[in-house]
Amino acid sequence: AGAHSQMSGILAAGVTVLVALFFTPLFHALPEAVLGAIVIVAVSGMVKVPKLRYLYRVRRADFVLAVVALLAVLTFETLQALLIAVVVSLFALVWRASQPRLAVLGRVPGRLDFSDIRRYPENKTLPGLLMVRPLNGLFFANAAGFREAIVAEITSSAEPVKAVLLDLGATTDLDVPGADMLAELAEELRDRNVRFMLARVITPVRQMLDLAGAMQAIKSEDVFVRPIEAVVDYLSSQYDDASLQELMRSNANSMRSLLQASLASAPAERRAALTAIMDRFDVLIQESESDRR
Known part of the structure; x- marks a missing residue:
């Protein structure tokens, strides 16, 4: 509902715990597509499209790294995706530093x-x-x-x-x-x-x-x-x-x-x-x- 206070976060966490403890059987029959849609809606706010446009405009290399991290998260498990993003970022850092300017x-x-x-x-x-x-x-x-x-x-x-x-x-x-x-x-x-x-x-x-x-x-x-x-x-x-x-x-x-x-x-x-x-x-x-x- 657009709430941003600490109390709203506490209430949301409490409701989540109650649902996980007592109401999970109600969601057992839901199709996986519905559960996937719920996850997509929850995560969509974390994808900052304006930030990607900003990176593309200011520095293309940083934009490419951001896209690699995004695709890795969508393709692999979270820890594997983070490892891929870190390794690629370190490789890019060393490559830039190795170019004599x-x-x-x-x-x-x-x-x-x-x-x-x-x-x-x-x-x-x-x-x-x-x-x-x-x-x-x-x-x-x-x-x-x-x-x-x-x-x-x-x-x-x-x-x-x-x-x-x-x-x-x-x-x-x-x-x-x-x-x-x-x-x-x-x-x-x-x-x-x-x-x-x-x-x-x-x-x-x-x-x-x-x-x-x-x-x-x-x-x-x-x-x-x-x-x-x-x-x-x-x-x-x-x-x-x-x-x-x-x-x-x-x-x-x-x-x-x-x-x-x-x-x-x-x-x-x-x-x-x-x-x-x-x-x-x-x-x-x-x-x-x-x-x-």
């Missing part, structure tokens, strides 16, 4: 942030530097795919790639195959005379790289906290004045702070170049302040 990064104009150039074509890339970010975590199922995708980006680049920056911000954990892949990639890039850098490597990932011996192939000085620090280090090593000047003009104060923070941990051979860049930032900031006055 790689974003090629460019600098957002006027900012020190980096995002996918395919989604934001106005982003600016740096000559000779390939910046990439896995959009899902690295693990055994997708490690080889990510390596192939990175090598393919290097091969298809319009200009020679001198350095690769891998942003691991989306990788919160790393297994042994993933660490081995990074070590193999570093060695392959070294054979190609391409520098390999990492950024946003969180503590558990760094620990796995150390335990797996991957840091023997990846230089410690090529692991950075933020991508922009790796970019500045790369530009200073390449003496790319044009790119540095563009960064300086648009982000002078922020870049000056980043350089000062990274100077203490920089290798000795990099400190002189970083100090010279900081001096240029100081001059640029003073000129900007004079212009505003």
Whole structure:
């Protein structure tokens, strides 16, 4: 009758118990079709057709999983159907995670942030530097795919790639195959005379790289906290004045702070170049302040 209170539920449960205890002989002669109709009417409210339409519109994969679960319940016993739905869902989850999704990064104009150039074509890339970010975590199922995708980006680049920056911000954990892949990639890039850098490597990932011996192939000085620090280090090593000047003009104060923070941990051979860049930032900031006055 449309009642939704707790009392209505208690009354319905009580009536059900009484019928099951004392009145089941009255239903003994009912055809199975009638009993089936009763079950269908009782269960029909549990099938959310609008929800299925919503899943179909938003994400077809989730819609397929919902239909598989529905058909399994209609075909098999309840526990078997639930097991089928869980197994299929886990298989779909692993399959999606195993597909390497790689974003090629460019600098957002006027900012020190980096995002996918395919989604934001106005982003600016740096000559000779390939910046990439896995959009899902690295693990055994997708490690080889990510390596192939990175090598393919290097091969298809319009200009020679001198350095690769891998942003691991989306990788919160790393297994042994993933660490081995990074070590193999570093060695392959070294054979190609391409520098390999990492950024946003969180503590558990760094620990796995150390335990797996991957840091023997990846230089410690090529692991950075933020991508922009790796970019500045790369530009200073390449003496790319044009790119540095563009960064300086648009982000002078922020870049000056980043350089000062990274100077203490920089290798000795990099400190002189970083100090010279900081001096240029100081001059640029003073000129900007004079212009505003």
